Amino acid sequence: xxxxxxxxxxxxxxxxxxxxxxxxxxxxxxxxxxxxxxxxxxxxxxxxxxxxxxxxxxxxxxxxxxxxxxxxxxxxxxxxxxxxxxxxxxxxxxxxxxxxxxxxxxxxxxxxxxxxxxxxxxxxxxxxxxxxxxxxxxxxxxxxxxxxxxxxxxxxxxxxx
Numbered sequence: 001x002x003x004x005x006x007x008x009x010x011x012x013x014x015x016x017x018x019x020x021x022x023x024x025x026x027x028x029x030x031x032x033x034x035x036x037x038x039x040x041x042x043x044x045x046x047x048x049x050x051x052x053x054x055x056x057x058x059x060x061x062x063x064x065x066x067x068x069x070x071x072x073x074x075x076x077x078x079x080x081x082x083x084x085x086x087x088x089x090x091x092x093x094x095x096x097x098x099x100x101x102x103x104x105x106x107x108x109x110x111x112x113x114x115x116x117x118x119x120x121x122x123x124x125x126x127x128x129x130x131x132x133x134x135x136x137x138x139x140x141x142x143x144x145x146x147x148x149x150x151x152x153x154x155x156x157x158x159x160x161x
Contacts, residue, residue, distance in 0.1 A: 003029040005062075005088040007098035008039040008080050009145075010117045015047035016143050017136060022120055022129075023097065024058045031060040031091075033083035035070075065090055077103050088112050099145075118147065118155055125159045133159035 004027040011032070014020045023030045040051045055061060064070055064087045073082035081103035088096045089110060096107050099116045107114055115123075117140065124130040133156055137147065 001028040002094045003027060003031065003091060004095045004097055005084050005091070005093045006030060006032050006036070006059075007084045007096075007100070007103070008036045009099045010097045010120070011036070011040055011051050012047045013099075013117045013140055013143060013145055014120070015050035017121075017139055019121070019124070019130075020050050020054055022124055024054070026120070026123075027095070029060060030058060031062045031087070031093075033064050033080070033087045034061055035064075035083040036080040037061055039080045062087055062091070073106065077106060081106075085110060085112065117145070118151070122155055122159055132161065134161050 004023065006023060011020065014022060037051070037055070041048050051059065064083045066086055069086045070079070070082045073085060077085070081098060081100055084096060084098060085103070085107050087093070088107070089112070093112070095113045095115055097115055097120070098104055098107065104114050104116070118137075121130055121136050122133060125133045130136055137152055137155070141147065
């Protein structure tokens with residue numbers, strides 16, 4: 001049984017692209033700390049509505065126990081990222097889903113397995129669930145997603161595009 005803890009940006013971007021259910025298809029349990037849900041709901045838009053619908057069906061909202069650890073991590077990360085990392089460690093999550101580079105570095109230092117929005121889309125592309133990686137990267141960038149050109153090149157090569 002696999003458990004993933006997800007940060008706000010993958011939730012928002014996957015929802016905007018129409019791939020939010022990709023999380024549910026890839027893990028047995030998908031959860032978010034309350035702080036992440038608050039961050040997503042701060043902008044009441046289509047993505048927030050999709051996430052709220054997921055909360056009513058498959059997305060689990062969990063309380064973080066060690067608030068002191070969250071506060072310590074907030075010296076370098078935002079509240080949602082810190083809460084995701086602490087919750088993942090508390091519940092022994094198999095994977096953390098986040099995009100922010102600093103948060104990913106911290107999570108990696110703490111021994112957590114990671115995947116981000118691009119990694120999820122690439123995996124789906126390799127399974128034939130996404131028609132064009134280039135198209136999805138273009139859509140993400142139009143939504144404000146930042147990705148380094150060298151990473152774009154590597155992802156497109158891995159996707160066979």
